[in-house]
Amino acid sequence: MNLFQLRAFDAVVREGSFTRAAERLCISQPAVTGHIKALEEHYQVRLLRRTARQVEPTELGRRLAAISHALFALADQAEDLLDSSQALVSGRLELAADSPHLVMPLLARMRERHPGVRINLRLGNTQETLTALNGERVDLAVISDISERPGLLLQPLGEARLCLLLPANHPWVGTREEVALHELRSEVLLQREPASLTRRTFERACLDLGLELRAELELNSREAVIEAVAAGLGVSIIYSLEVPRDSRVRALPLQGEGLVSRHFLACLERHAELRVVQAFFEVAADAH
Known part of the structure; x- marks a missing residue:
């Protein structure tokens, strides 16, 4: 299997868009489209379908995405492990938030402490933020009134x-x-x-x-x-x-x-070992 093709597919599912997937991978949109077309043609399958608002996986695509998400999460952890003896001078953090008022001060502290880390922020309502977290489109989420569940790591931010x-x-x-x-x-x-x-x-x-x-x-x-x-x-x-x-x-x-809501920093436990995620948790803990 061609991992470049699988990486392109994984990025499109995470982003729900060929354009945003290309930005995520730092390649052109035609390159993303070509990788996915080659993957589908090689296996004679359909993995994605376009809707009026975004690109969505087919049933087979959803099953493949569950594997590709886990695969590339492990790849990120492997790279992180190899870099662990070095200072956090670079990296990329995908972050979603349902309140700019909570997340912006944390971003300022993160940029001050780790200026080399590139951060991509998605702002939306609580449901959109939760969907991005559960769909592994982001590494972390600043979110309100989320309940504890297996596989989820929560850190209180206040109320x-x-x-x-x-x-x-x-x-x-x-x-x-x-x-x-x-x-x-x-x-x-x-x-x-x-x-x-x-x-x-x-x-x-x-x-x-x-x-x-x-x-x-x-x-x-x-x-x-x-x-x-x-x-x-x-x-x-x-x-x-x-x-x-x-x-x-x-x-x-x-x-x-x-009339009171509690706010949290949340991530999936399988992403908790990423150094950039740990760094943001440390920033949030210091701020709190």
């Missing part, structure tokens, strides 16, 4: 509480210290997309109180929520760590149970 984000000229600003959930019935509520941890945590807390609050507008990013609130379209929910330094908006603590 954050949900707040109410309001326009700076809202009547509650300057007159209230906190807001109860039931008081939001009188407000125009803006919400994140259903996969957002912010929304799921908020809706779970409302459900526990038997409170039904319907969003008037759904927005698919934290930045869009902030701009909508600043424009006076309504109020929304945001974590305390994510409250922007923006004179157009203010935040008030929400009163109630179940």
